[in-house]
Amino acid sequence: MSERFEKNLVHNRDALRRFISSKVRDRQEVDDLVQETLARTLSSADRNRVKEPFAYAMQVAKTVVIDYWRKERGEPIGEDVVEIADEYCPMEKQSQHQRLRDLVGIVEAMPELRREVFIRRRLDGQTREEIASALGMSVEAVKKHITRAMADLAVGMEAKGWVD
Incomplete structure (x- = not known):
């Protein structure tokens, strides 16, 4: 114990x-x-x-x-x-704020286009088709950027010790 x-x-x-x-x-x-x-x-x-x-x-x-x-x-x-x-929960609040800062840092470290696609999809709630149209790319390219962004997040979270 x-x-x-x-x-x-x-x-x-x-x-x-x-x-x-x-x-x-x-x-x-x-x-x-x-x-x-x-x-x-x-x-x-x-x-x-x-x-x-x-x-x-x-x-x-x-x-x-x-x-x-x-x-x-x-x-x-x-x-x-x-x-x-x-x-x-002052300690939990502080911990949540630190995690949020860390997540923002991970997202900001992404390549610009990947970050843009990720933000449009996960934060703004746009469909893949809407993103593809707005950024002049294929839906498949949007999917790849989202997948890579999620991989970047997973690696960043693992580096912070949030996941095993």
């Missing part, structure tokens, strides 16, 4: 409590749900692979809260209800 993993959870216990308190009306249940969250997190996490213990614990907390609501059947269950506000 990783000492860093445990310290991270202990350090963020109050944030877990605040999150669960914001979702469960019965304050007497909150401590039990926090303990359940910590127990599940510690028993299920592969501490060597989880890079953000607090973010992982927040996902477990969502599941614990949903399980509680299902058992109690007194409160609605929905993704909008268990959405985690940014103030509960």
